[in-house]
Amino acid sequence: MIQAEFTRASPVRGQISSIDDLFRPTHDERTRQHFISVLRNYAKSTMRDAMAQSYEEKLRPDYMARHGSEPADGAEIERLMEDDIYYKMYSVVRYNAQRMMYQSTLAPVERELPAMVEFAREIARERPAGGSLRLSPTLEIPRYVSRLDVHLIPGGFHTEYVPDDVAQGVIIDFGGRVSRGANTYRNKDSGGVGRSIAYWLSQKFPALAQPDVLDLGTQSGKNLLPYADVFPGASMHGVDVSAPALRYGHVKAECQGRRAHFSQQNAESMDFPDGSFDIIVSSFFFHELPVAATRRILAECHRLLRPGGVMAHMELPPQDQCDAWLNFYWDWDAKHNNEPFYIDFRSQDLAGLAVEAGFAREDFFTTTVPDVTTFEMSRYPAFLAGEIDAPLHGRGGWFIFGATKHA
Numbered sequence: 296m297i298q299a300e301f302t303r304a305s306p307v308r309g310q311i312s313s314i315d316d317l318f319r320p321t322h323d324e325r326t327r328q329h330f331i332s333v334l335r336n337y338a339k340s341t342m343r344d345a346m347a348q349s350y351e352e353k354l355r356p357d358y359m360a361r362h363g364s365e366p367a368d369g370a371e372i373e374r375l376m377e378d379d380i381y382y383k384m385y386s387v388v389r390y391n392a393q394r395m396m397y398q399s400t401l402a403p404v405e406r407e408l409p410a411m412v413e414f415a416r417e418i419a420r421e422r423p424a425g426g427s428l429r430l431s432p433t434l435e436i437p438r439y440v441s442r443l444d445v446h447l448i449p450g451g452f453h454t455e456y457v458p459d460d461v462a463q464g465v466i467i468d469f470g471g472r473v474s475r476g477a478n479t480y481r482n483k484d485s486g487g488v489g490r491s492i493a494y495w496l497s498q499k500f501p502a503l504a505q506p507d508v509l510d511l512g513t514q515s516g517k518n519l520l521p522y523a524d525v526f527p528g529a530s531m532h533g534v535d536v537s538a539p540a541l542r543y544g545h546v547k548a549e550c551q552g553r554r555a556h557f558s559q560q561n562a563e564s565m566d567f568p569d570g571s572f573d574i575i576v577s578s579f580f581f582h583e584l585p586v587a588a589t590r591r592i593l594a595e596c597h598r599l600l601r602p603g604g605v606m607a608h609m610e611l612p613p614q615d616q617c618d619a620w621l622n623f624y625w626d627w628d629a630k631h632n633n634e635p636f637y638i639d640f641r642s643q644d645l646a647g648l649a650v651e652a653g654f655a656r657e658d659f660f661t662t663t664v665p666d667v668t669t670f671e672m673s674r675y676p677a678f679l680a681g682e683i684d685a686p687l688h689g690r691g692g693w694f695i696f697g698a699t700k701h702a
């Protein structure tokens with residue numbers, strides 16, 4: 296639980312240039328974060344490989360000897376793996392590293408929360424970049440957000456402990472940096488997914504210059520803000536149900552001189568007029584939702600796009616595009632990382648859902664685009680020409696599904 300007393304003066308402007316400057320882990324806290332980062336990466340590389348080896352060399356051959364066929368799907372592999380020591384070790388370490396990566400941000404946030412809140416208030420009053428923040432204190436937070444600590448984030452996405460709270464925004468953002476091993480907290484291109492999709496859209500849809508862009512489940516706008524770089528003059532809008540994440544995103548955007556408009560809305564039913572946007576995007580969003588919500592949100596995408604506009608959502612690839620092992624591996628999060636809708640989402644017929652939402656089947660697409668922060672960009676024209684594939688999702692590429700709206 297975060298405790299904060301509003302007895303301290305706000306930080307003196309000029310001493311800090313970003314709210315992130317107020318996240319000041321001690322030497323020991325930083326060391327702990329570094330350890331957690333290494334531990335998590337160890338689980339996701341060495342321990343993952345050991346688990347795969349155990350499956351390939353023992354469990355799979357045993358299964359085939361008994362049944363005369365391969366395990367049918369990821370769920371069957373999971374049943375086989377349940378008693379495997381490598382799977383158990385992997386799961387224990389990954390689960391605890393995930394929990395600790397957020398826990399390790401709590402003390403630095405608790406210490407500076409009053410100053411962070413004050414700084415965010417000052418920036419929200421002054422709005423140096425001319426963006427906006429529209430909060431709806433009466434918005435009902437959907438149960439699929441409010442009823443669990445998604446990703447094992449203590450307090451989940453939305454919890455507020457103090458007036459004008461920003462804590463969850465900071466915890467989620469810095470927890471992510473711990474997980475990526477970005478221990479200097481500086482000079483890392485967070486927002487690589489947004490930048491990669493924006494760049495791909497700019498190449499595939501050159502008519503969409505100076506677009507109105509909407510990012511769903513934007514959180515702190517990390518993957519929205521790169522649109523300003525790729526599409527100079529774009530108007531940027533982000534919606535999320537989490538007020539603390541939006542406050543944190545707003546102050547960051549303003550301090551970076553990027554004019555973005557954040558609003559606290561449920562993407563299932565937004566208050567923008569029909570045909571407001573040229574581009575609607577999201578990242579790491581749909582797998583958080585029950586399928587009924589996905590249906591409503593895709594219908595909103597169709598309503599809000601202008602004719603000729605495009606939606607592009609970065610997500611995990613669906614089950615039918617992956618082999619059984621990969622499905623087993625990726626669906627781990629559903630049970631162990633508080634992601635209960637993951638499997639349902641990955642088993643959907645995405646094209647069918649888009650058609651239900653109003654898009655024409657021939658306008659639906661899936662593809663994997665290169666991560667522009669790691670891809671050798673001189674090869675991008677060859678990728679666009681279909682001569683080479685993007686790297687696999689999560690290994691230098693990002694899977695997206697989307698559709699254009701008939702002009």
Ligand SMILES: C[S@@+](CC[C@H](N)C(=O)[O-])C[C@H]1O[C@@H](n2cnc3c(N)ncnc32)[C@H](O)[C@@H]1O
Pocket residue numbers: 437440452453488511512513514515517518534535536537540560561562563577578579580583588
């Ligand atoms: C996993 S985070 C993705 C954050 C961000 N898009 C990124 O790329 O890092 C999912 C976000 O979706 C938000 N969210 C979940 N359901 C929502 C809904 N129905 N409407 C708006 N936002 C929602 C959550 O509050 C959370 O911030």
